[in-house]
Amino acid sequence: ETGVTQSPTHLIKTRGQQVTLRCSSQSGHNTVSWYQQALGQGPQFIFQYYREEENGRGNFPPRFSGLQFPNYSSELNVNALELDDSALYLCASSFLATSAGNTEAFFGQGTRLTVV
Amino acid sequence: TQLLEQSPQFLSIQEGENLTVYCNSSSVFSSLQWYRQEPGEGPVLLVTVVTGGEVKKLKRLTFQFGDARKDSSLHITAAQPGDTGLYLCAGRGSMNYGGSQGNLIFGKGTKLSVKP
Numbered sequence: 001e002t003g004v005t006q007s008p009t010h011l012i013k014t015r016g017q018q019v020t021l022r023c024s025s026q027s028g029h030n031t032v033s034w035y036q037q038a039l040g041q042g043p044q045f046i047f048q049y050y051r052e053e054e055n056g057r058g059n060f061p062p063r064f065s066g067l068q069f070p071n072y073s074s075e076l077n078v079n080a081l082e083l084d085d086s087a088l089y090l091c092a093s094s095f096l097a098t099s100a101g102n103t104e105a106f107f108g109q110g111t112r113l114t115v116v
Numbered sequence: 117t118q119l120l121e122q123s124p125q126f127l128s129i130q131e132g133e134n135l136t137v138y139c140n141s142s143s144v145f146s147s148l149q150w151y152r153q154e155p156g157e158g159p160v161l162l163v164t165v166v167t168g169g170e171v172k173k174l175k176r177l178t179f180q181f182g183d184a185r186k187d188s189s190l191h192i193t194a195a196q197p198g199d200t201g202l203y204l205c206a207g208r209g210s211m212n213y214g215g216s217q218g219n220l221i222f223g224k225g226t227k228l229s230v231k232p
Contacts, residue, residue, distance in 0.1 A: 004158075033219060042122075042204055042222030043159070056209075056219055090158050092220070104149065105220060107158030 003027060004093050006108035013081050013115050021076045021111045025093030031055070032074035033105065034066060037088040049074050050096050078113075086115045118143040120205055122223035129195055130231055137190045137226045139205035146208055148188045149220070150179055153202040195230045202227050 003026035013019050025032050031050045035043035045058035049068035063079040072093070078085060092105035123138045139148065147166045151159035163172050165181035165188060172179045176199075178191040188205055202225045209219040 006158075035220075035222075040224075042120075042206075042224045043220070045209070045219035045221070048219060058219060088156075092158075104161055104164055106161065107151075109158045110156070112156065 004091060004106050004108035006089075006091055006111050008111060009109065010112045011114070013113065015081055015083060015115055017081050018077065018079045019081060019113060021078075021089050021091075021113070023074045023076070023091035023093075023108055025072045025074070025091075026106055029093035029095050029103075029106075030072055031094050031096040032068055032072065033092045033094070034074070034076045035090040035092065036060070037090060037110070039087070043090055046076070055096075081115045083115050086113060088112050118145075118207070118209060118221050120207060120221055120223035122203075122205055122226050124226060125224065126227050126229075128229040128231065131196055132194050133230075135192050135195055135228070137192075137203055137228075138187070139189065139223055140187045141207070142186065143207075144185050146185070148181060148185075149206045150188070150190055151204040151206060153204060153225070159204055192228075195228075197230045197232050200228055200230050 005024045007022045033048040034046040037043040046060050047057040048055045052068045065077045068074045088110045090107050090110045092107045094105040095103045121140050147164055149164045150162045153159040163179045168183045168185045170181045176193045180189045204222050204225045206220040206222045209221050
């Protein structure tokens with residue numbers, strides 16, 4: 001068990017709705033990254049949060065947004081859901097030292113989002 | 117753009133057989149990680165290789181990092197049904213290649229099935 005927890009585990013939403021996914025990072029970690037994993041694919045980087053600010057973003061539209069809180073937990077928000085947003089959403093926590101970069105990332109179990 | 121290509125995409129073998137999974141890129145990575153993922157779960161880190169030419173062993177699993185740090189392989193000896201899962205290789209993105217600081221770039225994975 002990694003100590004990274006995500007909620008909810010499963011979610012069904014209708015096209016056009018909005019969704020919020022949550023992630024609690026591992027104790028001692030200060031960075032949370034979010035990934036989207038479509039069926040049969042490897043995870044794709046959405047964005048990373050460090051010190052409550054976005055610290056890098058992948059090729060995802062602005063309707064994907066996030067937050068990081070003072071306790072380093074994080075939320076992923078997706079507006080105007082589309083059918084192609086159906087995927088497993090993973091968060092990963094790590095420790096970022098500005099001089100040394102990120103430590104190894106540990107993943108939560110994911111949230112399975114289905115958009116109908 | 118940094119890409120990681122894994123082969124084969126699917127592998128179905130009998131218990132006791134040996135197998136090798138490959139992870140290749142045209143880009144140099146400072147390190148590569150190997151993860152194993154079971155259905156509905158997040159990826160679990162198996163190993164990180166950092167130095168070109170490095171070989172690491174984890175029981176029946178042997179990981180190798182290419183001398184030029186552009187490729188890696190995972191060899192499993194005497195595979196068991198418990199080895200069944202999706203094996204993912206991942207490397208840290210580099211701003212030198214237009215990547216985002218701290219993100220992991222994943223291959224599409226190798227889906228391994230070991231039959232008793």
